[in-house]
Amino acid sequence: MRLTYRTAKVTYKALFGYSLVVIALLIVAVPVFAASTSATPWLDFSLSTPSGMSPQTARALTKGLNVNHLNPGEEDWYTYSRTSFDDPTFAWISLAMRYESEAQIDPEQANFEIMAQKQAGSWLPEAAAPSDVLGAGLASPLKAANENLNAIFWTGEVTDEDVYYVRVFNQSPFGLNYTLEAKAEQPAVSGAAPASLSEAEVLNLRQQAWALTAQPRKDAPRGGRPLDAAGPVGGLDCDRRHGD
Known part of the structure; x- marks a missing residue:
């Protein structure tokens, strides 16, 4: 006994009916799917670790201005x-x-600190021991013409065997737009220092020297003549603090 199969003939009328059913299902399904998902794009990388917000994802520090924004409680890392x-x-x-x-905003709330690690090592979450911290930014002794401007400075040596990390943090309740200016110096920047000074005192003097020369002053000290700008800061006018 031979079995035979019969196939139903699909007509254009049937195809048209099927297409109407599919279209109706899509009309119902698309709004439901959209309502059940967030408004973020499909290619959303927000769940991954943001670049520059940890030592492992630190951005390369570029010469000149590094511009960024910090929300309250956030920090940026550069290397x-x-x-x-x-x-x-x-x-x-x-x-x-x-x-x-x-x-x-106090410097303890919004500032940066510098850490060092041997080139052969690798950063671990618990690797930032206090001994790794080389220092933190020093508030400028100059009074800026813009009273809302805050300026913090640091100067340090760069050795062959170390890699350095800059942690910029904002622990204030306000969002901050900031610039981090990096300037390469020559060995002569260290200058001559009295032998009686400790290493920490010498470093502090260098930081103050950088702060004093990094921005032009608006007026000379009382009774003096105007001073020329001594460093590139993008047109910031400052003057020395002095008592009445």
């Missing part, structure tokens, strides 16, 4: 080494952080 800036004589670095805020 540099002796091979940065394509300068074979790169031995010292000067960093300047600037931001504007109408509110009073």
